[in-house]
Amino acid sequence: MQDTLQDPARTGGRFDPAQLRKTVLDMAFAGSTVHIGCAFSLIEILAVLYRKHLRYPGNDPRAALRDYLVLSKGHGVMAQYACMYEMGWLQRQDIDRYFADGSDLKGLSDSRIPGLEVTSGSLGHGFSVGVGLALGAKLRKTDQKVYVIVGDGEINEGPIWEGMLFAAHHGLDNLVVIIDENGFQAMGKTEDVLRLGNLQAKFDSFDFDAVNVDGHDEDALDAAIGSLLANGSGKPKAIVAKTVKGRGVGFMEHDNIWHYTRLNDKTYADAVAALGEKL
Template identity: 60%
Template sequence: MSAIPATYASTNLRRTILRMAYSGSTVHIACAFSLVEILAVLYRQHLCLGTGPKDPERDYLILSKGHGVMAQYACLHELGWLNEKHIQGYCTDGTPLKGLSDADVPGLEVNSGSLGHGLSVGVGLAYGALRRGTTQKVYAILGDGECNEGSIWEALLFAAHFKLTNLLVIVDANGFQAMGPTTEVMDTGSLEDKFRAFGFEACTIDGHDENVLNETIGRLMASSFPGPRAIIARTSKGKGVSFMEGRNLWHYSRLTEKNYQDALAELEMVEAGRGGVRL
């Protein structure tokens, strides 16, 4: 286990993501940054992980948008399920952490990267938990771009039909997909309206406000609504580093020494301003 208690401070998580991306010379930084606060709140305040990644009674966190996996690695690092060697050796020869979610990694529940898979697996886990009469919850994180996939809507139908009250879908709605803004590539319109129409209790919130995230997740999971729940979390792709924010280029770009240092410096400033916690 980690010697330092996990705080899931967002600047710490983003710093870990930057370290991984720089040492591994990898892409998908911006889509990891957009879901940092969502993951931080889930890990810090909601997930019951029991005795470890294989505990059959654990809550399930499904990262269906597997491209943001570095944000989850950063959380698992704080949790102590991944170590410093994992972070520093990210994406180097013969190492286990891949650039997309892989169920072989302790703490990752699904193989993702091909989009539209994770939610169905999560729906199966939620159905299984209800069937076994456990209190387990399933939190499934989707991308708004991922909602182009037809299998997502198949899964939503199933979740509503079978009244999966233990399922919370969180859409990391950063407004971008691979080739541009979602409104230009494949406009999904109001996701909240669509989730409601499919039989979900749904709301739209600021996906970077940890207090609002925490309160909303708690409220939805405690509600007596007889079906699944969803949060459309409005986020900013690349959140936390000014030259990445809202720039889809950082779905693909790799860090140079200079912009790595610039990004770290920005996080330092944010931290100094807010009195955050250093790793």
């Protein structure tokens, strides 16, 4: 077995949220693809993870002792691609040819791409993969961490609750579940489709350490992750991140049409202009 993990990677960029959103817009426009709003709600979550917490020895996305980032909410993958571009794992041509004929990058997370740990899109299943990875790390006695990002609409799925029971039973305190609670799913508001109630209370009742946080406050996200992992409780962790679907571009915020709407010349230009001085 190799020695202990290296410090978190610092290579590849600043993980600036505005720039990450611009990269998502570039990809979506180049590929005439959807899922912009649900990628935007993830940006600060992913920026904090890549900047401060994920460990990739040698900046290698396939390093044996890497931490795992499981994007169970696989349709938000453009946000992760934007971070992978800053890590140096993707090139500009990958961004500019997103979804083109011959491109390796798909519109959903695909485990064949180094840096993506799970093939997801059939919602609810990626979480179970993350639970299995956390158990594997425990059995191997490594200090690897597993971060799983799920959508609030995804929590409608039964495997999420089964995985929560399993994680608590096995004391998987190396597992951090981050819920992107943007209030929407594909066909409407989560409150209207299937009411979820108080997610922090639900995770608490399943014997997780759970907290609520503003999912766009990078300092709060960083502090929540650090304090949960350091608390020594022996329980799996959950962060309910309150987010805004379409965050960063005013005309996209809270508008579920941007789950499935494609950019045209005008809306692309307007969205880039909306990022404005943040770039």
